[in-house]
Amino acid sequence: MQSFEASLAKATKKDSNGLAGAVAAVVDKTGKFLYQHVQGTNGVSAGAAPLQFDQTYFLASATKLIASIAALQCVERGLIKLDDPLDKHIPEFTSQKIITPTEDGGFELHDATKPVTLRHLLTHSSGAAYTQFIPSLMAWRESQGQSPFEMSRDVAKKYPEPRLFEAGEGWMYGSSTDWAGLLVSRLTSQSLGDYVEANIASPLNITSFTWQPERKPAVADKLMRISVRQPDGSLVDMTEPLVPVFETENGGAGMHANVEDYTRVLVDLISDTPVLLKPETIELLFTPQFADGGPEQTAMIPIGAMTWGAHTGRRTEGITPNYALGGYIVTHDVEREDYLIRKGTLRWSGMLNLHWGANKERGVGYMFATQILPWNDDVSQDLAAEFETAVWRTFG
Numbered sequence: 001m002q003s004f005e006a007s008l009a010k011a012t013k014k015d016s017n018g019l020a021g022a023v024a025a026v027v028d029k030t031g032k033f034l035y036q037h038v039q040g041t042n043g044v045s046a047g048a049a050p051l052q053f054d055q056t057y058f059l060a061s062a063t064k065l066i067a068s069i070a071a072l073q074c075v076e077r078g079l080i081k082l083d084d085p086l087d088k089h090i091p092e093f094t095s096q097k098i099i100t101p102t103e104d105g106g107f108e109l110h111d112a113t114k115p116v117t118l119r120h121l122l123t124h125s126s127g128a129a130y131t132q133f134i135p136s137l138m139a140w141r142e143s144q145g146q147s148p149f150e151m152s153r154d155v156a157k158k159y160p161e162p163r164l165f166e167a168g169e170g171w172m173y174g175s176s177t178d179w180a181g182l183l184v185s186r187l188t189s190q191s192l193g194d195y196v197e198a199n200i201a202s203p204l205n206i207t208s209f210t211w212q213p214e215r216k217p218a219v220a221d222k223l224m225r226i227s228v229r230q231p232d233g234s235l236v237d238m239t240e241p242l243v244p245v246f247e248t249e250n251g252g253a254g255m256h257a258n259v260e261d262y263t264r265v266l267v268d269l270i271s272d273t274p275v276l277l278k279p280e281t282i283e284l285l286f287t288p289q290f291a292d293g294g295p296e297q298t299a300m301i302p303i304g305a306m307t308w309g310a311h312t313g314r315r316t317e318g319i320t321p322n323y324a325l326g327g328y329i330v331t332h333d334v335e336r337e338d339y340l341i342r343k344g345t346l347r348w349s350g351m352l353n354l355h356w357g358a359n360k361e362r363g364v365g366y367m368f369a370t371q372i373l374p375w376n377d378d379v380s381q382d383l384a385a386e387f388e389t390a391v392w393r394t395f396g
Contacts, residue, residue, distance in 0.1 A: 001035060004383070004390040011379055012040030017233030018379050020044045020225065021051035022370040024387050026395060027263045029270045029363035034395055043225030043237045056208060056222040057369050058242060059255045059262070060350035064177040066209070066265065067251030068122050068326045070184045070195055072281050075118070079187040085115035089186055092156040093179045098127065099162035101136040109162055116167040121180040122325045123289045125296045127163030129174035133306065137161050154248055155182045170299040171290075171323070173307040181251020192249040203275050204268060206261040211249040213256050222258070226352060226371045229379075238373070253351070259369050266358045266365030269326075269346075286346050286360055288322040288329050297321060310376055311347055311355075313339035313385040340389045342396050353380035357388065362396050 004024070011018030021040025028034055041048035042055065074080050080089070087094045094116045097109040112127075120126040131137040140161055141147065159175040181192045188195050193211050201209040213220035226238040249255070268274050274282055290296040297320070300308060304316035311328045312319045313336065322331050327348035334341045347357035353372045358365040368384045 001037070001390045001394055004386045005037060005039070007386055008037070008039045008383055011383060014041075014044070017235070019370055019372060019383065020048070020227040020235060020237075022368065022380075022383065023051065023053055023055065023259045024366075024368050025053075025259050025263055026364065026366045026391055027267050028365075028395075029267065029272060029360075031264070031267045031271075033263075034364075035366075035391075044227050044235045045225075045237045048225070051224070052222065054208075054222060054258045054260060055224045055369075056213065056219050056256050056258055057224055057354060057371060058226070058350075058352060059257055059354060060253045060352055061348060062262070062350035062354050062356055063251065063253050063255040064348060065326050065356070066196060066200060066255060067177050067181040067184065067192065068285070069200060069265070069276055070192065070251070071118060071122060071180045072277055072285065072325065073199055074184055074187050076278060076281055080118055080183070082119045083117045086117060086121075086183065087115065089183055090179055092160070093126075093128070096127075096160075097162045098166060099136050099140060099164060105135070105139065107136040107139055112163065112166055114166045114168065118180065118183065119289065119325070120167045121176040121183070123171075123296070123323045124173050124176050125169075125171050125290075125323075126167050126176045126179075127165045127170065127172070128159065128176045128179065129161075129164050129172040131161055133172075133174075134164065137164075155179060155250060158250075165299075169295045171296040172299070172303070175252055178250045178252035181249065184251065185248075192251060196249075196255075200265070200276060201261075204261075204264045206257075206264055208256065208258045208261045210256050211254045219256060219258075223256070224371045226373060228373045229377050235372070242373075259367050262356065263365055263367055266356065266367070269358050270360045270363055270365055282360070284324075285326040286324055286329065286344065288331055289324055290322050292320065296323070310349060310381060312341070313389075314376075314381055315339070338389070339385055340392045342392050349384075351375045353377050353384065355384045355388070357391075359396070364391065364395050366391050 024037045026035040227235040300321040309316045330345040344361045345359045349355045355368045
């Protein structure tokens with residue numbers, strides 16, 4: 001790991017255009033830390049305090065794994081099946097029309113004919129997308145007099161836009177897991193936050209999980225400051241909140257946690273004696289869901305640089321992408337001179353350039369955490385890829 005540490009140390013020097021700070025950790029299936037490293041400061045302002053291992057992070061899309069586990073717990077408890085139509089549970093989503101772009105920059109709408117299931121939500125094959133990625137959805141929002149960045153934390157109000165394709169006929173990263181979180185809330189008659197606290201956090205003795213850090217002062221006191229990359233490569237502290245106070249908890253983003261607590265979840269997923277899910281469900285969590293050459297996988301390939309490409313060292317040539325029920329799944333060893341990752345690794349990330357991974361067969365989990373905008377920041381992504389490579393060269 002020495003090469004990675006040297007790169008991280010260089011990137012976090014105050015006189016460089018690098019990171020404010022980062023935490024990196026590797027765990028085995030027993031919960032033992034194989035590696036822990038903290039570098040840099042909490043933000044980039046003058047006098048910023050040294051970063052701590054128990055710093056609190058805004059997880060952004062790293063929240064999605066937690067919501068996926070919650071949804072699979074509902075399957076285990078008989079509240080829903082993976083392939084049940086969801087019309088009676090989240091009709092606001094299943095009734096959305098399908099949008100087709102037109103040559104003049106506009107769009108056409110038509111009724112969907114195929115049912116949406118939980119499997120579609122957990123694999124991002126439901127047709128849902130994030131508006132800012134899709135010109136036709138931007139045009140639709142404009143036609144409705146809506147901002148493309150609706151800030152409501154109510155899922156049904158935040159994501160009212162049409163779907164891009166019929167369920168199971170494509171792949172696009174978007175709000176699917178937010179709808180899965182709303183499904184969990186409705187199936188269990190409680191907020192997603194309360195459900196996660198009782199059924200994921202408490203069983204693993206996790207104390208930092210929250211969508212509302214102000215409700216947990218010890219967590220709020222350790223929030224890492226967000227830094228923003230400037231055109232000249234420098235970083236400045238963000239002075240405004242990234243998101244407003246959450247009215248409801250979203251499954252796709254918004255949770256806060258520290259690295260140690262998040263890795264407790266990763267440990268449980270690779271453990272010989274898991275607590276959160278049955279072994280057969282965890283096996284499914286790690287199983288590729290798309291057939292080779294199928295419409296979902298085919299749709300993933302051309303958008304790799306925008307989304308899943310960040311999970312293969314940002315180079316997608318020679319990669320066969322796939323998705324499992326908990327994240328992107330690596331279906332074959334990727335061995336390059338500058339990047340290494342092992343088959344069977346389940347992984348995803350968060351907008352502020354956090355990365356997590358877990359490999360059940362090899363009994364290794366890991367996390368790289370920082371708080372840098374924008375997503376896909378060159379320095380952050382290069383360091384995350386270097387860290388991941390060092391993990392597999394050292395422990396896998």
